[in-house]
Amino acid sequence: MRNNNTIRYDVLSYQGLSALYALGLSLWAGTIYLYMKQVGYSYGQINLFLALFWLVTCLTEIPSGFFADMFGALKLTFLSSLFRGSGLLFLALFEHNLTILVLSAILTAVGDSFYSGTLTAWIVEKTKKTDLDQNKLFSHNYMLVSLVSFIGGYFGADFLGNFELKVPLICGAFILYVTGILALSLTRFEPESKPRKKIVKFDHNVWQKKRPLFETFVLFLPLTFVTVGPYNQWQLYFQHGTTIKTGLILVGINLCAILGAIVFGFLVRLNLQAEKLFLAHVLALCISVWIMIYSPYYLALIFMWLHVALCSSAEVLQTKLLHEKITDDLRTTWVSVNNTLEALVTTLALALNGFLADHFGLATAWGGGALLGFLSTFGWYAWQIRWRKV
Template sequence: MQNKYAVLSYQGLSGLYALGLSLWTGTIYLYMQQVGYSYGQINLFLALFWLVTCVAEIPSGFLADKFGALKMTFWSALFRGSGLLLVAIFDKHLVVLILSAILTALGDSLYSGTLTSWIVERTKNSELDQGKLFSHNYMLVSLVSFVGGYLEADQLGNIELRLPLISGAVILYVVGLVSLSLVRFDTAPKPPEPLRFTFERQIWQKKRPLLETLILFLPLTFITVGPYNQWQLYFQRGPEIKTGLILVGINLAGMLGAFAFNWSAKLSWKTEQLFLAHVVALCLSVWLLIYSSYYLEDLDKTEENKKRVRLFLVEVLQNHATEKFSEYVADDIISHQHEIADGSSAYQEYLQENNVEYDFIFKVIGHGNYVVAYSQALINSRAYAVFDIFRLQAGKIVERYAVTEPIPAKTELTNSGKF
């Protein structure tokens, strides 16, 4: 295979693979939430994904050397596409979620560095400037990610949230088929080197700086892992999907960050200074998420909204004045409780079918258009502690989150109880 065609194959496969990823990265957690997966289950998916990725990353280079980088690209696309289709096609089920996390993680690990190592081997004895090649390929992948990220969220996602997942899987399957057709141009397998294990008594002293750095990053990782992986759940509001432009902004910020790093390296910044700049940037992003008023409106109507919620809980859910339900709840209310579909009629049906009665409203707090109520409710004659989070608009509840927990019998309590 001539260098020209090897480069075109490398750039084509890299671009297609990037498109296959960008088509769903901005909406996958929105889809999971829509079909009923809880925040805890979504976090389980993330935890399994990163755990399997970490473990599978170790043998991925060995497998690429033994069987060929293009073959590993085929298996990567197959695993990752299949993981996406599992979530998109099958109904909500924990087993489906776990299998999807494992397959997508295996696909991610098998792809790591495979095409890069292949093109390096194909062009190492030529006059090709590999640095320029990788720079051009990075720009191509970034451009494809921009376009794909916008199309999947703001276009496909607004038609049907499962479409980005299915489209991404199809593109990844195409990548797999193309890479399989190029297997005859794969580099010759490398003979495996014998594994040698050595133990040094002074390993702690030699690796101490690295281990100390890793320990320093742990608290920061715990703080940023939520916003980093679930930003779409935070920024998405209402029925219209609007995360595409945000994804484009994130990719642009990533490019700016890469340029800033290269610029700081030319200034001969010390490692400590780079680390401090990284910490400041991450802490600033989390601070903006926490303290921004993105979600908050009607700050001057806080007391009025709290009063409306308390009246709804007392009159409708405690005193059973169901004829007043429509005075407080919008027809198109969005529900984030998996037992209840969107819409006021679904909310009313749930209340009636489960004999829901609010026995005691303990606390109502609010800020702007968000109000939180902490109550004791009877659901099918069993006592529950309930946290309701309401979003109001024009005096009506337009969105509701809920967390419920059974209240144990007094004989089982080890403290004063929930209230």
């Protein structure tokens, strides 16, 4: 049993790195697509950036989990910060250059893959044999990240963005570099990497042994069709006029993300079945999108914020469900498998969203994605119930 001081140090390291990384992302989160549009990239080129980002993410997620299990999560966090920061810096310093756009998409995607789920898997391994309440840890960390994102997003959009739209990207890159250096400095406290043979050895009956985990992977996927539109296009949907005001909207987004994490903490105490609670989140998210697209501007904005709160709660719930289903030492690898599937579906969802948006508008694209996500999620769950009864 590890002592309380060591556990506290691990938790603080996890929360500190998560908060700094979130700050590095939040500074430009409300302005990046506005910047790309300002410097002359077309909507097609912006969609190319997004498509490349998710395609490369899909290809690098599983290798990143494998590398994290082999070499350590903190080293991958350092590389993530280096790649993602460099991608942002290139995008900011070389305006309207298609080669740089492609390079930036690749670097930021690799950086995203190296980070996604890595620190979470690291802290789960560190604390799984302790009395620490991991549900509370995830909820508190999400609130911390949302608070940092709230402050960074508002400052980056309404102050740095109105000064010059490339400045948030440059500042974000600098914060990511600092995060990477701190993560690298903590590697001396990380346990030795697992032998390679333990990582690559999969049983030939892995499908039967891991069926609950694979079913959980599939259950999560349709939600991507519901959230991909609002998540990627809210700046374009709600920005009116020439003055950058997305910072104020981002304030609401991050406050609602904190609210969602708080609500999840309350829902956990009700001891509801996790899968049914997830289905309730999917239904509520679909309804919020459908109401949003048929509402006037300010009412739509309110439902956008509600949508974010539900996404926040659903994300914490997904983290809880996923780690409950992982029962072996390949935690980061399985998280990366989940992220790879999510990235693949996101690429498909973006393609569908882009087609619908170009031909019928953003509202139709969002509503159609919500309908597809709703039918797929509940169809898959109904099939699971039927299979279990056979």
